[in-house]
Amino acid sequence: xxxxxxxxxxxxxxxxxxxxxxxxxxxxxxxxxxxxxxxxxxxxxxxxxxxxxxxxxxxxxxxxxxxxxxxxxxxxxxxxxxxxxxxxxxxxxxxxxxxxxxxxxxxxxxxxxxxxxxxxxxxxxxxxxxxxxxxxxxxxxxxxxxxxxxxxxxxxxxxxxxxxxxxxxxxxxxxxxxxxxxxxxxxxxxxxxxxxxxxxxxxxxxxxxxxxxxxxxxxxxxxxxxxxxxxxxxxxxxxxxxxxxxxxxxxxxxxxxxxxxxxxxxxxxxxxxxxxxxxxxxxxxxxxxxxxxxxxxxxxxxxxxxxxxxxxxxxxxxxxxxxxxxxxxxxxxxxxxxxxxxxxxxxxxxxxxxxxxxxxxxxxxxxxxxxxxxxxxxxxxxxxxxxxxxxxxxxxxxxxxxxxxxxxxxxxxxxxxxxxxxxxxxxxxxxxxxxxxxxxxxxxxxxxxxxxxxxxxxxxxxxxxxxxxxxxxxxxxxxxxxxxxxxxxxxxxxxxxxxxxxxxxxxxxxxxxxxxxxxxxxxxxxxxxxxxxxxxxxxxxxxxxxxxxxxxxxxxxxxxxxxxxxxxxxxxxxxxxxxxxxxxxx
Ligand code: OXD
Ligand code: MN
Numbered sequence: 001x002x003x004x005x006x007x008x009x010x011x012x013x014x015x016x017x018x019x020x021x022x023x024x025x026x027x028x029x030x031x032x033x034x035x036x037x038x039x040x041x042x043x044x045x046x047x048x049x050x051x052x053x054x055x056x057x058x059x060x061x062x063x064x065x066x067x068x069x070x071x072x073x074x075x076x077x078x079x080x081x082x083x084x085x086x087x088x089x090x091x092x093x094x095x096x097x098x099x100x101x102x103x104x105x106x107x108x109x110x111x112x113x114x115x116x117x118x119x120x121x122x123x124x125x126x127x128x129x130x131x132x133x134x135x136x137x138x139x140x141x142x143x144x145x146x147x148x149x150x151x152x153x154x155x156x157x158x159x160x161x162x163x164x165x166x167x168x169x170x171x172x173x174x175x176x177x178x179x180x181x182x183x184x185x186x187x188x189x190x191x192x193x194x195x196x197x198x199x200x201x202x203x204x205x206x207x208x209x210x211x212x213x214x215x216x217x218x219x220x221x222x223x224x225x226x227x228x229x230x231x232x233x234x235x236x237x238x239x240x241x242x243x244x245x246x247x248x249x250x251x252x253x254x255x256x257x258x259x260x261x262x263x264x265x266x267x268x269x270x271x272x273x274x275x276x277x278x279x280x281x282x283x284x285x286x287x288x289x290x291x292x293x294x295x296x297x298x299x300x301x302x303x304x305x306x307x308x309x310x311x312x313x314x315x316x317x318x319x320x321x322x323x324x325x326x327x328x329x330x331x332x333x334x335x336x337x338x339x340x341x342x343x344x345x346x347x348x349x350x351x352x353x354x355x356x357x358x359x360x361x362x363x364x365x366x367x368x369x370x371x372x373x374x375x376x377x378x379x380x381x382x383x384x385x386x387x388x389x390x391x392x393x394x395x396x397x398x399x400x401x402x403x404x405x406x407x408x409x410x411x412x413x414x415x416x417x418x419x420x421x422x423x424x425x426x427x428x429x430x431x432x433x434x435x436x437x438x439x440x441x442x443x444x445x446x447x448x449x450x451x452x453x454x455x456x457x458x459x460x461x462x463x464x465x466x467x468x469x470x471x472x473x474x475x476x477x478x479x480x481x482x483x484x485x486x487x488x489x490x491x492x493x494x495x496x497x498x499x500x501x502x503x504x505x506x507x508x509x510x511x512x513x514x515x516x517x518x519x520x521x522x523x524x525x526x527x528x529x530x531x532x533x534x535x536x537x538x539x540x541x542x543x544x545x546x547x548x549x550x551x552x553x554x555x556x557x558x559x560x561x562x563x564x565x566x567x568x569x570x571x572x573x574x575x576x577x578x579x580x581x582x583x584x585x586x
């Protein structure tokens with residue numbers, strides 16, 4: 001029974017029932033009893049496997065189809081009336097044509113299945129930041145995962161109320177046919193349609209589809225920002241906590257930075273770090289005129305391989321209860337394993353495909369994009385402000401990428417507008433972990449390339465406009481943990497030692513840290529970064545901070561070429577910043 005008399009909502013669900021023709025409709029009320037029933041149903045169909053409840057209480061295992069293990073950017077569309085509003089970096093189709101195509105695929109796709117209706121909230125229900133959605137799905141895995149990643153149930157229907165609006169989301173596994181797989185956002189209709197996939201990033205519609213693609217459009221229209229950013233609190237020995245947001249392309253250590261453990265020297269002095277979010281930040285101007293952030297999610301959808309007691313003990317601890325693991329190795333004792341967890345690959349285990357796995361075969365046991373869906377509250381360093389409806393005030397925004405030679409360890413932009421330029425030019429070099437050529441520079445502005453729901457040039461304009469609305473805007477920085485020597489060895493230790501760079505960043509924000517001006521912005525001198533106990537010498541640091549004018553001239557040319565894609569939509573402020581960079585390098 002639906003716990004709402006919102007006629008628009010009821011009418012839409014009825015229409016979707018007419019379209020997909022399920023045998024049964026179940027409204028998700030958010031109760032533990034109902035979720036427990038669904039876990040049982042999921043086990044009966046094989047969709048969910050109960051793990052060892054002594055070692056991993058409340059944890060389950062799920063396998064996706066073998067052709068369905070990642071987001072599919074080539075099948076992800078922004079469908080708005082004018083093609084130029086989607087911009088050159090998004091796939092676009094005219095909405096009527098896309099609806100026609102999708103309606104054929106969805107027609108009768110839930111016959112013989114149950115339809116679940118999930119009311120969910122991105123953000124704390126009832127808070128000024130919160131936005132509500134309804135996801136319709138035929139997947140128990142989706143229901144159980146949404147119950148971890150978002151706040152679900154009747155309280156959301158109450159918050160929507162009889163007249164309130166919501167984002168419509170229709171998901172069906174359909175036949176899991178990759179040729180008919182579509183992840184489609186209709187920003188002008190507040191509608192998301194996802195079909196023929198069961199992989200989290202494509203089907204947990206609250207995350208990338210809503211909280212980034214749709215929300216970026218809402219933010220543009222309502223003067224706020226939806227960003228692909230972690231939120232981290234840094235507590236000094238006096239107990240004051242300052243918050244930063246950080247945007248990084250994938251494979252740059254975003255989750256590790258979000259859950260950073262300071263080096264021993266800092267811990268002894270009383271420094272602590274607190275995680276508010278690891279993936280998405282919604283940013284608004286607060287009543288005091290400053291920029292405030294919330295994490296609209298309620299859990300972590302993290303990459304399992306590489307997560308270990310050493311690399312990220314906080315993330316690992318978060319997965320020890322109430323977690324759903326996907327496509328990792330399933331051990332004989334009902335626990336899980338993945339490459340990089342430890343040096344003891346298990347015997348008699350099943351690989352991510354469900355086949356008996358020989359660790360000596362040379363084949364990976366876990367899929368490289370195998371995941372955990374873990375409740376945020378499990379994380380030992382979760383911030384006490386995680387649940388604060390007002391969010392946290394942001395002192396600094398940090399952009400970053402993986403650059404072997406070009407970008408220095410850290411630099412500060414000269415102004416908000418210059419910072420927007422730095423974000424717009426963000427790039428990362430491809431690693432051996434991804435298919436294709438290694439070391440190719442891929443532009444990923446603000447790490448939003450696959451997630452911006454409208455024309456990226458308009459998005460940059462929105463950033464510039466927001467800068468004018470914020471009193472005392474956060475300072476904007478760029479970091480690069482990945483500088484190498486000529487043999488390709490990393491020069492900076494990274495992980496917890498990144499705290500040393502964060503200390504300089506916060507020092508710049510409160511006016512206590514020194515800097516020198518270079519062609520690209522303000523940089524620390526080697527003596528401005530605390531190296532004690534890092535094993536890095538001042539000479540090495542000087543090398544990591546150095547700027548090679550020839551490489552930067554090529555970088556500026558690359559940015560100019562990238563901007564060329566957007567024609568005359570590029571904001572004049574950004575063209576001016578690019579000219580400044582070119583002049584500084586002369
Ligand atoms: C991503 C993710 O792909 O967070 O960015 O899963
Ligand atoms: Mn992400």
